[in-house]
Every structure is written in structure tokens, then in C-alpha cells.
Amino acid sequence: MDPELPIVDAHHHLWSLPDFEYLAPQFQHDLATGHRVEATVYVECLSNYLSQGPESLQAVGETRFVVEQATSHAQSGASTRLCEAIVGWADLSLGAAVEAVLHAHADAGGGRFRGLRARPTWHEDTRIHPAQTGGPHFLLQAPVLEAVRALGRLDLSLDLWLYHTQLEDVLTLADQCPETRxxxxxxxxxxxxxxxxxxxxxxxxxxxxxxxxLAALPQLRVKLGGLAMPRMGFALDQAPVAPGSECLARLWAPYLETCIELLGAERCMFESNFPVDQVGCSYGVLWNTFKRVTQGCSASERLRLFAGTATDTYRLTPLKF
Known part of the structure; x- marks a missing residue:
């Protein structure tokens, strides 16, 4: 659908595991399924850490690895600007001392490093989250707040992955760290x-x-996607036949449309969350789903949702239309 609509994939991963590899060549296979993906944003996934050196700096190995993948991809002649932005990881419990880690990521990132992701996902029910680490209000700990303020001082953003039961903490975090995106x-x-x-x-x-x-917070952006994950309850991983984009659009439209209605296209961006969401559908079907849901949006709104908001948020090379 709409093959000329420019896309910035605002959230994906790359990794190599003993039983599953998803690196630049595998991602390129997905990128070549008919959609016009101009650039992508890489988000940390505990991959390729350094095995030596201070523990606080070992995550910098992931940034180095991603730069290597992006460079190799560019040298192959592929048109998509792979991993043009990198969102890394650091221990926010370091407080203000996290600045040393941020500078190390920036040095390793070759101009691609844009911020961190925190994953304070927690739930008392172990069926949802078996590993109970971090506690229910990790984001509100004093050292964490100091680390988040450090991101703001350096004009870096903080991605947040948590559950709907924890969203109240984001309100408090934003109030305590108003300068951090x-x-x-x-x-x-x-x-x-x-x-x-x-x-x-x-x-x-x-x-x-x-x-x-949350929509009242001017510094907040929202990524639209991730709904194929089993925790979201749509049981796509158990479907005997992979659903098509029409089916997925019906399932997901209430969530996607609500976010767009509340925050506006200028603060929402679509993400693939691949290869994680591969459990529910193919890359091509996923983007067709998003295109179906937004058929009622104006042309300018769709440009924001599919490319513009991610470009602005992560300071990517502006697209030429």
C-alpha cells in the first residue's frame, strides 16, 4: 500500500543469538518488501556488550557494534540509512555520574548516538514479568532522576518501555525532569x-x-507499535495463519487512533519493533496495517506519523519530498 510514502522506522533491534540471528542482511530482506523506508532508529536490546572494562561502560560495546552494522550496510549500496540514530543503554542508578557513560556512547556512535532507553517494566504478577527487578517505582528514585536530568542537559532523549500500570510514574518523571525529552x-x-x-x-x-x-506533557513523544508482542494479549503468536493487515488494523486501530487523537501527529511516530513483532506478522504487513489505520489522516499528518516526528525527535537527516 502507498509505496511512495516515506518511512522512518523509529524503533528496531539487531542481534545475534545462538538460535536466532537478525543483523543488517536479515533486516535488509525485510526492508526490501515494497515500502519506502528511508532511515531507521536502532534501540538497545542488551546486545554485543563489552566483556572487559568497567561494568558501567560495557553497554558501549552495543553502540560500536551497531555502527559497524550500519557502515557495512551502507557499503553494500542499500538505500535505507540504517541505524541513522542509536538509542543505547546505561544504568540510570548511576545518577549524575551517568554523564561519563553518555560521552562514551557518543564517542563510539560516530555522530549517531541520540539517547538512552530505560526498561523499568515491573509487575507484581510473575505471569507478566517473571524477573522482578528494579521495583515498582524505579523511575522515581533520586539517582535515576539525576541521570534523566543529565540527559536533558546534553540534549539527549530517554526512551521508556513500561506497562500501562506504570504510566503514572511517567507523569512524575516528566514533572521532575522537564528539560528531558x-x-x-x-x-x-x-x-x-x-x-x-x-x-x-x-x-x-x-x-x-x-x-x-500524558498528552499534556509537551516533552513527551509516543511510538506507535509493539502491539504484536504476546504481553499485549492479541495472541498473534498462537494464530494458525498469520493475520493480514486488515485484521490487524481492526485489532489495533483503537490504540493507534487514540494516541494520534490525544497527542497529534506531530508527537507520534510509527515503529516496527522488529524482529520482536515478527512473532505476529511480517514487516510488509505491519506497515500496511499502519497505512490502513491512517487512511483518514491528511497527507501532512501521515508524513509526520511515518517519518517527520521520528526525524525531528532523533535529529535525523531531513527527508526531501
């Missing part, structure tokens, strides 16, 4: 498993109320 991942994590299985309407109402409050 916050990017909420995966539509704010509306859960659909464990105690929320069969409670989609109730969860949606609670999630929408939280998103309405």
Missing part, C-alpha cells in the same frame, strides 16, 4: 495477559485515561 515506547504497554486476560475493555479505559494525562 521522553519517548514512550509501544503505545504505553497496554497489557492483555495474566490478570488482564479477557479484560480488554477495562484495560483500554484505564490506559486511555493515563494517555490523556
Amino acid at each position: 521522553l519517548v514512550l515506547n509501544h503505545c504505553g504497554g497496554p497489557l492483555g495477559v495474566g490478570p488482564y486476560e479477557g479484560q480488554r475493555s477495562e484495560v483500554f479505559l484505564r490506559w486511555r485515561q493515563s494517555m490523556r494525562q
